[in-house]
Every structure is written in structure tokens, then in C-alpha cells.
Amino acid sequence: MTQSEDRETKTFFKVFWAWEDEKEEQWLEEQALQGYHLLSVAPFFYEFEKGPSQQVKYRLDYKVTVDKDYQEYQSLFQDSNWELVTRMSNWHYYRVDLENKEVPELYSSNRTKAQKYRRLLAGLFPSIVILFVVINPTLYRSSSESSGVFGTIYQIAHIFFILILFFLIYGVIRILTIIRKLESETRE
């Protein structure tokens, strides 16, 4: 895609959760067919560049970028001709032209594909711990100062954090289900 002055970009708002990565890949592929090619991703926002319709394959992979083997991870992916389009936190967005049939899938076995979701779980773990650290004070305060404006604020915060916690637990269950399915399927 050449960069010209009349470069047209468009931003979409769209919600995909961590366990919906395959749905997200499919959606990005549909956008490419309509001529919208991914430029960058922020939480729930996708920026595209308008161009010709193209049949491409998008794949998402999860890898913590501060890992000490991150450079090795990067060079393995670069060498295999998958183009790293953009990165959002630890999510890596890869793209390949469908005409380029030589390029294999990111994962040629379910067992190693399950490892991606294991990395994701390990990546989610710190946020659950942080949430527990944040929830505990609100639990404590709301019971001791349950009256007045502060009491109400604490109660709202309390409910809010508990909702987030339940949502995270729900997410963990969804991801564990994916892992179990992948690992129970026949090897290779």
C-alpha cells in the first residue's frame, strides 16, 4: 500500500474479548475484503487504511514483550514471512497475503497452539492479583464506614471491582475451555 496525500483512514469501534481472538481474525479478514487494511489497534478501537480489496489471513498471537526470549520469538516470526502489522499490549497482529501459499499457519499443531493460551493466562494472572489487592481495602472500608457520601462511593467501587473480578474469572474459564479442547484433540 503506497502512502499518498489522500490516504484515507477509518477507525472502527468493536469489542472483542481475549478469548474471541479467532472471531477477531475473521472480522479483520472481512474488513480487508472490503478494502480496509489494519493500521493499528487500541483497546476496542481499530484503525484501518482504505485500499483495494484483498484476500488476506490475519492471525493474533500472545507473547509478553518483556520476556527475555522475546527477541528470539520476533526473529522466528519475521523469518517465516508473517508480517507483524501492529501490536496492542502483548497481542501481536500478523498478516499474510493469501496468494503467498508457502507461508504455514502460525501453529501447525494444537498442542503448541494451546501454549499460546497458556501464555495468555499467565499474562492475565498479574491483573487478577492486582485486583485482589485493590478489592481488599474497599471491602474493609465499606463495612466500617457504611454511612455518608464516602460510604456510598466505597460501596459503588466495591460492586464495580467485584463485577470486574467475576468478569476476569469468566474470561479465565473461557480460556481454560479453549486450552482443554485444543489439548484433547489428536496430536499434530
Added chain:
Amino acid sequence: MSEKINLEEIIKKATPLTEASFYILAALAEPLHGYGIMQKVSELTHDRVQLGPGTLYGALTNLQTLGLIESIDGSAAERKKVYQMTKIGRLVAESEVRRLEEVSRHGRFLLGL
């Protein structure tokens, strides 16, 4: 003696290797970097076994954890890691070759080939 017991334990833990892992391990009879492994396995199998980068990355991590392969220090300018099989890795690979030969022999016998 203790080394022998250790090897048996590792074989029990690591095998049967997946097809991808076996090819990666066997390819590392000579030192190679990641892309070199992909190319070698593709050429050898006429593209039947194509290693995706995610699978290669995961399998390399596993094989290193099991102590079957190791990364060797290249020159400082070399950005990519170079891997090779360890002594134990070689013994595990050899035991897998024997197992696969047995599987093949039994298959021929049972199918009357």
C-alpha cells in the same frame, strides 16, 4: 548407572515426541537457527511437515526445558539463537528412531506389506 536411570526417566517424560518435535530435534544433529530448522524440515519432507513460527517457538522452548537441545553462544553480532541437540537429546532421538522402526515393522507385518 544414575545416568542411565536419568535417561530412562527423560525418555518416559519426553516421548513419544510429536512429529514436529521429532523433526526439530533430529534436524539439530547439526547446529541451526530457527529459520534453518524450518527450511531443513520443509525440504526433507517436501513441505509435508511445515513448521509454523508459533509451533517452532513452542517446541524449541519445550525441548530446551527437557534438556534435549541447547542454544549455543554465537558471535555477539549474531542476533538469532543457534541450537543443537544435547547428548541426552541424541539418545532420546535414537530411541525414537528405534520405536518408529518398530511401529513401521509391525505395521508392515499386520497389513501384509
